[in-house]
Amino acid sequence: MGSLTRLKHTGGNIVRELIKNKILFLMLLPVILYFVIFNYAVMPGAYVAFVDYNLNKGIFGSNFIGMKNFEFLIQNGDLWNITKNTLLYNLVFLVLGNVIQIVFAIMLSEISGKWFKKVSQSVILLPNFISMVIVGVFAYNIFNFNSGFINTMFASAGLDRYEFYSDPGIWKYIIVAFKIWAGTGYGMIVYLATITGINHDLYEAAYMDGATTWQRIRYMTLPILKPTFILLLLFGMGGILKGSFDLFYNLIGTNSVLYPQTDIIDTYVFRSLVGQFNFSMGAAVGFYQSLFGLILVLVVNFIVRKVEPDSALF
């Protein structure tokens, strides 16, 4: 009885609130509708991972087969290979990427030439603006067998041409290089903003006390950047199963020779969709990725809250 009146009471509150702030609700409505349709309505569709999908019967009409899709993925080794690749690539992107961004941010902050600073900053940020399709063109331009820049150099030096597009091993390095190439500008500016935010008097004081440039970087700048670095790293961990589909697809495309070393979860799911080789299996991988991602974010947030309560996301 008590809970019923309370329920009625809250119901009344919502209605009263709706009437009072109807314009505000209306203004928020488009965005809420957007998320309900494009995000929440999609979530039950993850059920397709547990059925044997039949195009005519639809998701909920298809036969329920439980964990069979997952079992098959584990048995044929696909799940292990793409998980391992996704994790390792993202770990390298995250750690190496951030370290290089920090190094460049520090170097840029040490330079005094204003004009040089401006120009180099713009140039290094440039790769961040172009589509990954263009990056794919660049890769083709540089590594292709017949007319690629490197093979042109090899040929003119009297060396044999190298078939990059049939050597899976080398693409690990090419992918990492392009990722770092594309991401350094953005990260560098984020770190540079933190360095510029450091009180200049602190540096002055250190200088008066006879600190060398190296000592100043070692004992002042780096410790100040450390929390940002750790935080970015921790939050990056949450998304560690989400791949850079753009980059991988445009560099590798449908060249299956390279898959053992370059296939990630996102490219695998994509192929299951366009190739129709197994719709439900692709959905199973996608579901596993989302669920794993959610758990990782929760764990990481828990750790952040313990270490630095102010920086936790929720």
Added chain:
Amino acid sequence: MENTTKQDSGSILIKGISYVCITVFALICVFPFALMISSSFMNEQEIVREGYKLLPKEFSFKAYEMLLSNSTQLVNAYQVTIFITVIGTVLGLFMMSMAGFVLNRKDFKYRNFFSFLIYFTTLFSGGLIPTYILMVKHLHLKDSLFAMILPAVVGAWSIFLMRNFMKAIPDSLYESATIDGAGDFHIYWRIFVPLAVPSLATIGLFSALGFWNEWYNGMLYMDTPAKYPLQYFLQRMVNQTNLGNLINSGAVINTADLPTQSIKMATAVLATGPIILLYPFVQRYFVTGLTIGAVKG
């Protein structure tokens, strides 16, 4: 005295290393662009014989002539990209700024609930395949230009960025407007939008760039080649071994002369072009936008 000289040589060394490293990395950043541009002006025979080069022996405009004389598809692709960029950015900014405004209103009771509703979508998603089924089977967006606009029109982080920006606008401003009898939408449109221009510009630029570079949803959902966005058009061209469908079947072309390699690069140049031209103007906003974002965390 000895200390100061040591200090100077150390700092000079670090400065020197910094200059060298930054210069080298900056060169690596422009190199592919330079190679792409110079290759687009190369003579086809030279490419076939010797490969892409930074300094071609002779300049040829043949690839561009070919592209422009068979330009229907390219023009279509430009139109599609411009359409989705303009509609997507304007629609997105309007929706996101209204949401940011409402979620920042302290007298709006359910703002935390709605904020979490939006935030949760960044944590968990249904995945690509259920999304595809929704778009195609339920929303019937296959081969519709809106399939390239809608999935990217709103971003959770951009809404929060917008909300944070509006936090900086003093509450007293809208309180006095309310006393003057202005409605909520009026307050948003007349007071908050003009004040939020820097944040609208930054988020708008990010969003416009995203639409300009769109190819993925084009690849997933577009069937009619006339509806391909620029970047997907480019991608198809690069992956194509013969450019048959680009060339009018009626035209008499000696296939040996056909600039297949340089034409790919010329298309890439044309797809990148507007960004390279806008870059110096746009870049400044991005840097300040990024810095604001970084400081606000």
